[in-house]
Amino acid sequence: MTEQPTDFFRATSAVALAHADVTTGTMMGFPCLRRAGAFFASCDHRSGDLIVKLPRNRVEQLITAGVGRPFAPAGRTFREWVLIDDRDKTHWTELIDEARAFAGGKH
Numbered sequence: 001m002t003e004q005p006t007d008f009f010r011a012t013s014a015v016a017l018a019h020a021d022v023t024t025g026t027m028m029g030f031p032c033l034r035r036a037g038a039f040f041a042s043c044d045h046r047s048g049d050l051i052v053k054l055p056r057n058r059v060e061q062l063i064t065a066g067v068g069r070p071f072a073p074a075g076r077t078f079r080e081w082v083l084i085d086d087r088d089k090t091h092w093t094e095l096i097d098e099a100r101a102f103a104g105g106k107h
Helices: 007-012 057-064 088-103
Strands: 022-027 030-035 040-044 050-053 069-071 078-084
Touching: 007 040, 022 050, 022 069, 030 057, 030 088, 040 069, 040 088, 050 088, 057 069
Parallel strands: none
Antiparallel strands: 022 030, 030 040, 040 050, 050 078, 069 078
8 A cells, every 4th residue: 555645644643533522624625633623733635744733932933943834825824833844753743732732722
């Protein structure tokens, strides 16, 4: 079976999916994770890059540190979303969990 760009996201999402209030879905055609209906993590189905929703200042920190890039589909920047293109499972798991907490209002 050929590896798909979203395979790393799906494997890394397993930890978040262990929480009863986390489900899968799609957002703009991308696979995503939701908490109580709110989108908090996604994956670009073309590149496999992680996309997470975090507080605006956290997004700015990640971009300034060179860890993330602005998420700007169709040229419109989403200020609470950041794109992560590395493939570090520990880092992705931490960011997905941070985004899950943010989606739950624990920020």
